[in-house]
Amino acid sequence: MTKDLTKGSPMRLILGFTLSTLLGLLFQQMYNVVDTMIVGKLLGSQALAAVGSTGSVNFLVIGFCTGMCSGFAIPVAQRMGSGEHSKMRQCAANAAWLSAGFAVVLTAATALLCRTILTAMKTPEDIFQDAYLYILIIFLGIPATFLYNLLAGVARSLGDSRTPVYFLALSSVLNIALDAGFILLFHTGVAGAALATVISQLVSGVACFFYMRKKFPILHMSREERAFDPHTAKVLCKMGLPMGLQYSITAIGSIVLQSAVNTLGSTAVASVTAGQKVSLFFCCPFDAMGATMATYCGQNVGAMKLDRLGAGVRDCALLGLGYSLLALVVTALFAPQLVMLFLDTREAGVEQVIDLAAQFLLTCTAFYFPLSLVNIVRFSIQGMGFSTLALLAGVLEMLARTAVGQLLVPAFGYTAACFASPAAWICADLFLIPACVGCVKHLRKVYQIKAQAQAAALAQPLPARAGARY
16 A cells, blocks of 8 residues: 655656555545536625635645645655655654644634734625635534545555545535535525535545555554654644745735735636636646645655655656646637636626636646646655744745735736746745755755764674764
8 A cells, every 4th residue: 555656766656656656636626626517506606705805714724734634744754765664653653643734723712803914805795704704614524624634644645646636536526415415505605605615525534544544554553653653743833834824924925915806806816716726727737737746746755765755756756847838729729618618608708807817727728837846846845854844845835925905016027927826936935946956955964964874883893883873
């Protein structure tokens, strides 16, 4: 059930791992896609705008949860690469303890504050109540988010990119059935769409837990390995918190931008929502590449195979370039048709929403290669163990989106909002690419010093070495 990413062709390993991870992410994205399609088609553009208006605050909180789980998985990958299986299991157990604690705190805090947050974001009054119901239910499902994402992160760290896919496929089918049931049969509105998402993810997480418990003997833990260890928890937090904060800091800029878009009215909000949903679906390969590089770099750093890091980043960047060009061709030909999937074409004024959403989608797609580099390089840095540097890239993205939202959207309107994310991606790349080169150089120096120390110790006479040991 595990896979060693420290041996073999980097391109072959990365491509195979990425494709498996991509399939899982596509199923995961179906949560949002199905919700949005059903809401837009059955409940209208105002309900769609209500769901869309929560997107940035949703990313702020849920992104923090998923980022932390990804960070917790990196020490697991490093211990796996170094062959320290007992320490690997200890990291996995302590990650579970930390995830449970954070889930309780975040669920309580966000449930109490979500109305205040939506008010501060200037959510339009005609969609406020639906937006509140939707995001409240999503926040109450935070424990399910932690459960699935932690298990999926651990599985990928062990080299298994397929297990998470199986259960996301199950939950996606369940999500579709629950969406239809809650909205069509029970008339629960946007609250039903949120309930379907939470229940589906919970089922996915629970099923994944029991499957891994049976099929991953390498994770069978002794009582000592299951116990909470402050030192291990500290190591995990050093990786998990910066990665979680990276998502949240990026989301702050998105919230500022969303607040600016909200001032443009419900039509602009619905247009951005439809365009973003299509764009998020197209961006799944970039997310898969990032998850792959975190595991790839984590295992190879643990195995002290630094020559494979640069080759892996280069090969993955080539994959990103090829896919970016393909996505641009597809959206240039079919952008209006793609955004119509999320809209009721019989609704009055929908033609304007389609045109604006297509404009948003095309603008973002033209800058997909910088986005691919953001994911590839940032997750590579995190896999190497330098999560704080990746956090700084999130700060740059936040500043770029904030500048566009505060300065350009009021002056140039909707067109400026379309360029907010591309500006954020470019700013992040200007920092991440040289930072990645610096991380590899730093690791080379560290390992060279360790190798020299080990060689000097072995060169000492036997009594001196024995005395130094004790």
